[in-house]
Amino acid sequence: MTIEFTVNMFGKSFIIPETIVNVWIIVIALLIFAAVVNRKVKQASVDEKPSNFLNVIEMYVEMINNLIGDTMGEKHIRFGPYIFTLMTFLLFANLIGLIGLTPPTSDYSVTLTLALITFTLTQYYGLKNNGFVGYLKGFTEPIALLTPLNVIGELANPVSLSFRLFGNILAGGLIMTLFYSAVGFLAPLIAPPFHAYFDLFSGVLQSFIFTMLTMVFIGGNLD
Amino acid sequence: MLQGITSEAFILGCSALGAGIAMIAGLGPGIGQGHAAGKGAEAVGRQPEAAGEITRTMLLGQAVAETTGIYSLIIAIILLFVRPLLTAYVNLGL
Numbered sequence: 001m002t003i004e005f006t007v008n009m010f011g012k013s014f015i016i017p018e019t020i021v022n023v024w025i026i027v028i029a030l031l032i033f034a035a036v037v038n039r040k041v042k043q044a045s046v047d048e049k050p051s052n053f054l055n056v057i058e059m060y061v062e063m064i065n066n067l068i069g070d071t072m073g074e075k076h077i078r079f080g081p082y083i084f085t086l087m088t089f090l091l092f093a094n095l096i097g098l099i100g101l102t103p104p105t106s107d108y109s110v111t112l113t114l115a116l117i118t119f120t121l122t123q124y125y126g127l128k129n130n131g132f133v134g135y136l137k138g139f140t141e142p143i144a145l146l147t148p149l150n151v152i153g154e155l156a157n158p159v160s161l162s163f164r165l166f167g168n169i170l171a172g173g174l175i176m177t178l179f180y181s182a183v184g185f186l187a188p189l190i191a192p193p194f195h196a197y198f199d200l201f202s203g204v205l206q207s208f209i210f211t212m213l214t215m216v217f218i219g220g221n222l223d
Numbered sequence: 224m225l226q227g228i229t230s231e232a233f234i235l236g237c238s239a240l241g242a243g244i245a246m247i248a249g250l251g252p253g254i255g256q257g258h259a260a261g262k263g264a265e266a267v268g269r270q271p272e273a274a275g276e277i278t279r280t281m282l283l284g285q286a287v288a289e290t291t292g293i294y295s296l297i298i299a300i301i302l303l304f305v306r307p308l309l310t311a312y313v314n315l316g317l
Contacts, residue, residue, distance in 0.1 A: 168293070
């Protein structure tokens with residue numbers, strides 16, 4: 001299934017590719033999901049035990065909070081909402097391949113955007129916590145001779161972060177396409193374990209790793 | 224030597240070869256990730272109560288070790304699907 005739009009703007013026509021449309025689908029689904037959870041949480045009474053649905057949500061929120069506590073420190077729990085949204089979005093984006101849509105993360109623009117958010121947050125907190133001079137001084141460590149290497153190393157972070165997610169998801173999709181064309185009509189019998197590895201395992205692992213690295217990068221520049 | 228082969232076909236063939244050669248870089252991450260997994264298994268054997276922490280650190284290290292392999296994969300994919308060399312040749316206008 002492919003949905004594509006052509007938009008006419010400023011006298012030019014832009015093609016909005018399928019992956020971007022899938023991002024919108026995920027965002028709308030997550031918004032509806034958030035509204036449902038919000039209503040359920042507000043209706044729930046404190047004296048009763050939580051319903052199954054709320055229990056799972058609580059476990060998920062608690063897992064993210066524990067992860068932040070372990071990697072960034074308990075006092076930086078205010079990053080919770082961003083990390084939570086990032087993790088949920090990436091999970092949905094990577095797993096949408098299971099229902100036959102193209103994963104948005106197999107489009108480099110999506111992963112680069114997410115990596116640039118991480119990069120901006122990292123640099124912002126580096127500037128804020130060390131001051132401008134301290135921030136610049138951080139590049140000359142351990143000796144001034146290594147400054148170019150440090151700058152390149154800092155700039156390589158968003159590149160490697162985005163390419164890792166993009167490459168993994170794109171390669172998974174490519175291998176599945178090749179696999180389907182190789183086995184032909186036998187695909188429904190043989191494909192499920194491959195989907196379990198390339199979509200489910202790889203997708204969940206990559207979203208975890210992206211979130212984890214985001215936390216480590218930002219946490220490294222916090223006090 | 225090249226009679227019967229158009230220049231475009233030659234460039235496409237060489238791009239495919241280049242993509243294959245680029246993927247040799249997949250050796251490195253394979254060895255590195257296997258080593259990390261082995262050390263992780265050792266650590267869990269020695270200290271089973273820290274299994275969660277060890278697994279998390281191992282996965283993080285493996286993800287970073289994977290970077291070079293992903294770079295080569297990107298180069299292979301670009302050579303195969305974006306075909307920059309063919310575009311460059313067409314733009315030469317020979």
